[in-house]
Amino acid sequence: MTTENPQPAAPTEEHSTRGAYVTGASFDRDMNYIDDRITREGGGGWPVEAGRYRLIAARACPWAHRTLISRRLLGLEEALSVGMPGPTHDQRSWTFDLDEGGVDPVLGHERLQEAYFARFPDYPRGITVPAVVDVPTKAVVTNDFQQITLDFATQWTAHHREGAPDLYPAAQRAEIDALNRWMLHRVNNGVYKVGFAGSQEVYEKEFTALWEALDELEERLGRSRYLMGPRITEADVRLFPTLIRFDPVYHGHFKANRQTLASMPNLWNYTRDLFTTPGFGDTVDFAQIKRHYYYVHEDLNPTQVVPLGPDPTPLLEAHDRDRFRTETWGPDGTAPQAPLAAEVVDPAHTPLHVSGR
Template sequence: MTQGSYVADKSSSGGEFNRDTSYITTRITSRTRGAEGGAAGGHYPVEAGRYRLVVARACPWANRAIIVRRLLGLEDALSIGFCGPTHDARSWTFDLDPDGLDPVLRIPRLQDAYFARDPNYPKGITVPAVVDVPTGAVVTNDFAQMTLDFSTEWTEFHRDGAPQLYPEPLRDEIDTVARRIYTEVNNGVYRCGFAGSQEAYDAAYDRLFTALDWLSERLATQRYLVGDTITEADVRLFTTLARFDPVYHGHFKCNRSKLAEMPVLWAYARDLFQTPGFGDTIDFVQIKQHYYIVHADINPTRIVPKGPELANWLTPHGRESLGGRPFGDGTPPGPTRESERVPPGHGAG
């Protein structure tokens, strides 16, 4: 099932969910690092205006890229295209755009960009994906490396006051924390939701909440996951937490506790949500539409629930008492561009 996209993830013979983690690993790097290449593992040069980031607001993995691009101020250098919240067995589609075509790439389906890269592309059509506009071909869909490269390779185009999301002195710790977040939380909710046996589900459930308890303990005495500023690790956790009560608690059976019933994580999530660049990227309507409509094997009626109440995301969180500097020596991003704003009524306001 999905990795925020159509991808061939399957349950093993024991019913455990296994994610397909083989991505197009081509990177976009600074001009001093590597020559342009087209093969997986090669390099393309960082160039303003050359690439288009294709995302879906519903997808937690794509949401990371939306947040990092906004925090770093890459809007002028890297355009963005939004797929709709649902997809069929073939591909994400640009059904939000006039005539169902991406206005820059002029394609109706993201798979067209994958096939421009490889006409026999055998894997899932995933978001986020960075597309080379001149050729119309996908450069990379390696979501984990993508945001790290935004921080480290695109520095020439960062806004004044851009935060250090992947500071070199903290990278080992960020990587360690992010690795556990990915395996146990980001992917852990999917492991619960797509378990193919009671035994696999029970094991996945225990792993998920063990990790959430560990995160609660870590965050009880510090405002952010690593150091005293927002880092890549916080971005990676936030996108799962934002979807926890609307989707994962019920739809994926992650129901020991709602996020709103886990005091430390709930305060931490609200703190980030109320920070420019985080909550203003969250479209709760599209998030619910994606999971409840696309996952017909879990929700065969495809009925999208009306709840939960969302105004509580804007209530005081009290995390300022722990200190910390959200953007370090930098500054918050400015207002979201009008063309990229979450539609009215789709957020928590």
């Protein structure tokens, strides 16, 4: 992938947003990641092996959120444990402040930074989530968020649950890849380009580009249940974390405020559809999401006051997506079981979800 910012980034933000907020400048995301892969063959020294690795994924971060969704949909909970840092962090690293004693119970780390330094003592880039850590060495394997979920879908198949969906079907991979590249730059990262624009001119340019992209998605979702047709794919896994954060965060905090997502019929009903689909809504923690953005981004919100709204309960209202042909899980697929007890989102942080389907 083309590097957007070749200079080393300070270890801040979920993907080093601080430091890119420069007066007059466009937001450039550092796209240099540890590109090691965990594969069936283990050619790079990292074979797929149940119990060997730990996914570190903060619920607050949209890039990490997609790995939590993929892990749930594919049923990898028993094969791949998860550690969840809290929603805030300092200049050094994400911390395991939600765990007893502030220490990850498997890795023994207080900070994710320790896993990076265990492998690269002088690691110069951002300490980002998601990251996959090798439990025996307690060292990071990869933080390549673009590749991690693709490997979950294609390399971890021996550990998929019975009835797991094919999130990356071979016949659609080229189209999924093209759509995902477009969404990354225009939507997933597009909201950051708007929010961290360093001048009025840059802001207006990125604002226009973002809403043109959202209008295209609104039109696309007027033709099919999901982005690629009647079944959920990797493309939906990547879009949902951005959409679910749009009205609570990006609309106001990032000034992406032409209109709310709730005012766009297809995008809003699509979001409600996925929110009430097992594996999507049951990974959403609105309290952590808002705490992260409004507290950590002091340059955008110096008071660190976290808003109480919007009310998330309309996400549970009926949607209209059943008007389209639907094979949500594929011809022989089934919905995932309920989340592991230790991974259930605090009910006070999000509305109760509709389960099953």
